[in-house]
Amino acid sequence: xxGSRSNIVLIGMPxxxxxxxxxxxxxxxAMDFVDTDVLIQAREKRTLQAIIRAEGLSALKQVExxxxxxxxxxxxxxxxxxxxxxxxxxxxxxxRRGIAVFLDVPLPxxxxxxxxxxxxGVVMEPGESLNDLYRKRLPLYRRHADLRLDCxxxxxxxxxxxxxxxxxxxxxxxxx
Numbered sequence: 008x009x010g011s012r013s014n015i016v017l018i019g020m021p022x023x024x025x026x027x028x029x030x031x032x033x034x035x036x037a038m039d040f041v042d043t044d045v046l047i048q049a050r051e052k053r054t055l056q057a058i059i060r061a062e063g064l065s066a067l068k069q070v071e072x073x074x075x076x077x078x079x080x081x082x083x084x085x086x087x088x089x090x091x092x093x094x095x096x097x098x099x100x101x102x103r104r105g106i107a108v109f110l111d112v113p114l115p116x117x118x119x120x121x122x123x124x125x126x127x128g129v130v131m132e133p134g135e136s137l138n139d140l141y142r143k144r145l146p147l148y149r150r151h152a153d154l155r156l157d158c159x160x161x162x163x164x165x166x167x168x169x170x171x172x173x174x175x176x177x178x179x180x181x182x183x
Contacts (some may be wrong), residue, residue, distance in 0.1 A: 014105030
């Protein structure tokens with residue numbers, strides 16, 4: 008099964024660097040890149056936050072799940088939204104064609120990086136803190152990850168190089 012997986016699926020908390028690292032990994036491996044949050048916004052013609060405001064968190068989760076289930080990518084680095092791990096079906100579909108890499112950033116570092124949670128369209132319950140979200144999602148990231156990278160104190164470039172080194176032996180032979 009692993010030999011047929013040609014995608015790299017980045018999972019992790021908001022602010023973990025999935026999109027930034029993903030672009031660098033795609034360049035290093037001469038692969039395509041897609042940010043699923045951007046796909047959702049293009050599909051819905053509005054921001055993630057606008058979806059949450061108009062229809063609620065469950066609507067965004069449904070749109071996200073549908074977008075991930077319909078994603079037909081090969082030889083692509085996929086930066087998922089932080090909430091992708093809430094859908095077992097979507098994660099199973101992504102992992103059929105890809106290697107899930109958990110970009111694990113310590114909570115204190117995430118707090119430093121994130122000052123725009125509302126604008127990002129993060130799937131959080133009213134009154135939920137970043138600490139609460141981290142505690143809720145951490146077991147899901149660990150469960151769905153094929154690989155976990157410790158990203159604490161590292162630059163996006165360092166994490167990208169570590170990602171390439173970790174996934175290269177697991178990718179389908181047609182990927183560099």
